[in-house]
Amino acid sequence: MKTILAAVALTLAAAPVLAQDAPEGAPDELGMGIFTFTSGPAAAYGMPGRNAAELIIDQINEDGGIGGAKIVPTYVDEGQGGEGVVSEFRRLAGDGSVDVMVAALSSGNCMALAPIADQLEMPMVTWNCDTHQLFLNAEHPYVFRPNSSTVPEFVAYAAYVAQNNPDAKRIAIINPDYAFGHDAAQIFTAAMKAFNPDVEVVAELFPRMGTPSFNTEISRIAAARPDIIFSNLWGGDLENFVRQASARGLFRSSQVVLALGESALQRVDLPEGVIVGVLGDGFWNSPDAQDNEAAQAFAEAYHGKFGEWPVFPGMKMANTILVVKQAYEEAIAEAGKWPTKDELLAALSDIEAETLTGTVTVREDHDGLVDQIVGVTTGGGDKPALAKMARYPGSDITPPVGADPIEWVSTLTPEFAAGLPAPGSYE
């Protein structure tokens, strides 16, 4: 009953225009290609994305779809590898079954797909890939990211640490051995040194993805006696690391920062006081989301359908699909009929959308401005919750359009960090 009520509430909240008349030229169906990992270790992170897509699309379709067109999703598993992902993108773009792509989870796949989207003139809206290199020295007229990039995400963690642990000087880093891990290490280190010039990196490890045992890395980190341990491990690797590090007391001897920690809160027992966040504002239990009926209804419906609360990858996916929906609706309103591809692109290029968890603004470079939520774990409870939260405005911690991101980070100052919202200010 609770689930049904939640679904009804979500239906009402997620549909600003109910029982609308279909605009002139509206198709019966709107094809949407959705790319995420549904197999392999990354599926621990990717499946919540797929689940959220299913749920939000069902809700939108129950409301009459987008401008009367039902969303018909085609899910593509990124677990098949880069070549397969590119082939599937080309196939879906070529056979006319898809009007817009929501892709992808992996930054590597986004980097590979962006030029193809431009080449095939296929609108592509990214839902998770965070690499700041996506729009760096590259224009992608058909690609939009209504999410944040690695720079504001990891600057936010550095700012939180600078305020929460002002005396911390020794930093250890353990990140996955690919661009996301190395980029995060570079950004976090640069930001930490900008906020506190005395900071030194005492250990920097990049285990390959899928490493079953982190025991030697844990010993190495423990031997370095760090004040702060930063990690952006994710999926199965994050769960493995947390279990092994927790058993060996790493969480007691250092302040641990898990950049993607919220995604594992329901799967592993994280002790109290671990700094975690959601790489954006996609936390369904944040103060803003708690005040948002649609967000709470979505979370309840998700819990009812899948047996667990949505994690931030799921919220990012749902938010992205809602951005696509709003872009179509704005384009329909502007054109007075079903929009052309160019009209859709125009709507996406400067959209400011209300999502389930906040507001996203797409800038002129097609990159998004999204707030960053960081907090600490509470040590358990019925529902995932964070304490001592800070919500950093996206516009404050995102490099300006055209700026070299890493150079911009190095220009930050301790005063800049001190001027940002303090831990605990977002309650």
Place this chain on the structure above:
Amino acid sequence: MDLILPMLVDGLAASALIFFIAVGLTLVFSVLRVLNVAHGSFYAIGAYVAVVIGGFVMSAGASPWLSFPILFLSAALVAALLGPAIERTFIRFTYGKPEAVQILVTFALFLIFEDLQKLVFGVQAYYQDAAVSVLGISDIGGIIYLNYQLLLIALAVLTVLALRLLMRNTRLGKMIVAVVADPEVSATLGIDTRRVYAAAFTIGVFLAALGGALASPNSGVAPGLGAEAIVLGFAVAAIGGLGQIEGAAIAAIIVGIARVVAIYEMPALEPVAPYLVMLAVLLVRPYGLFGAATQRRI
């Protein structure tokens, strides 16, 4: 200097698991003369069976100490079910065939098992750490280690001793040694080589499954476990000398220490450390540390 003790402990703990992966592989090669790529699958299946049975028993409220016999029983179960069956249905057809054929057949088996694992166990990771929790921790050189890691070192040493005892003091062991030395003469003397092959292969499967089962309490069990195991197993077996049990033990220690030193001193080298060691050893000793060239029979 103060890192030497942690490096040593980490190195030996890593070596223990590497040894379990490699020893069965090298035993099977020494007896059957088959390079079994599917060995990695038995390692993974041992891990899966251990976490599934362990999880079921623990969720029924059993004592966590029961998780230890479960690890060994899981390996025995995998060996009993798969060892003789696989040897009779696939492996025996590769005896005496070129190495390329053996590798193709066992690689096909490996791929089949990979898909079967996903079919049976799904793609999500499994965890069952009762054995780790119940043993507690120790402080060595200011670093906290799991007592379970220390237990693995002891179990690896015990396994080397047990295999020596098996080979030197039991009828089956003596028959295995005889078959390794000369299968034709052994058959002429009345040894049922077919049964010896099946027994040796089953022992190999047991050792692989035991390695996986023993690794499972302190790591997630997910798709891909078998692939990593077999690559590392081949490297260690090659360094020690194919067919050399003591060689596998020494090679495991060298590789384990090499990986740990790389993580401590030059992390970027860690993924290639085992293969750099293999390269260095094989350049100097082409048949491995303990291996020897075999005479071609006329």
